[in-house]
Amino acid sequence: DAGVIQSPRHEVTEMGQEVTLRCKPISGHDYLFWYRQTMMRGLELLIYFNNNVPIDDSGMPEDRFSAKMPNASFSTLKIQPSEPRDSAVYFCASRGLETGELFFGEGSRLTVL
């Protein structure tokens, strides 16, 4: 298996632009998580899905952030409009029902100018 796949790996954009980050979980995994990592706040859980349904989005910072999972093999995290304080590395992770461990992607490094 190729593991969790995220794209883009790097994104540089200007304030006010829409940003879409994409994630393909490991096949057969039914939980998907979005994390954000910054130097100041460390790794923060933003939202997670179970069987494509959002379960807990309490970590989503504000209405500018939205996440979807239209099917078992694809999820997006969208920021509209983006702001400089959104600059961070965004990680996607997945896990199966029977295992305790998460498998993380390589992350998407976002820079908002």
Added chain:
Amino acid sequence: DAKTTQPPSMDCAEGRAANLPCNHSTISGNEYVYWYRQIHSQGPQYIIHGLKNNETNEMASLIITEDRKSSTLILPHATLRDTAVYYCIVRVKGAQKLVFGQGTRLTINP
């Protein structure tokens, strides 16, 4: 989930055993201890987990005290590639959320 306390940083010589401590004095009976690590600019990687017995796999060993209030992750023969931030997390095995603290930044020196 129970709170964990880890030293912010540690150093270890290459080839020696690296012992990373974690305190989790408020752990409850059904909470497991998980360890992850994050090598620079990569996503976190699962290492090992345990409930109350010591555990060993190809990456590391996990020693949990009898009262379960603390644990130690052991990398038996540390290499330069083991330089990373190591996170100790306690949670109920079926719980969905995995909440990361600040971890321990381990530096392996040649």
